[in-house]
Amino acid sequence: MFAPASGTAVFDRDQGERQLALEYLAEAWNCAEDDGVQSAALAHASLFAALATFVKMHGDDATADLIALLPDRIRSGEYNLERILQ
Structure with missing residues (x-):
């Protein structure tokens, strides 16, 4: 590259x-x-695995800080796969 x-x-x-x-x-x-x-079980397991990995790599506080940023990002549609970008 x-x-x-x-x-x-x-x-x-x-x-x-x-x-x-x-x-x-x-x-x-x-x-x-x-x-x-079921999709819900997969989503929960995926979140658990992701968060456990972040905690292992970066610690509890840094992971909690990262997660604290998610509500605004979710509400703004960043994780909405059906969102239409203009």
Whole structure:
């Protein structure tokens, strides 16, 4: 990967890795649903796994600070897959 002049190479690399990770998770999610696991159970398990990983990597306080930012982001539609971007 070539580094752009704007200095966003790390962001681009991280974004690509996040996209790949999301694709893996989507595949696992679909397989679990095919096996009869309910979406709500998958969502709860995914949140638990994500939060436990953040706590392990960054600690309780930093994770709590991150989570405190989520209500506004959720309300603004950032996690709404049906949102129409203009």
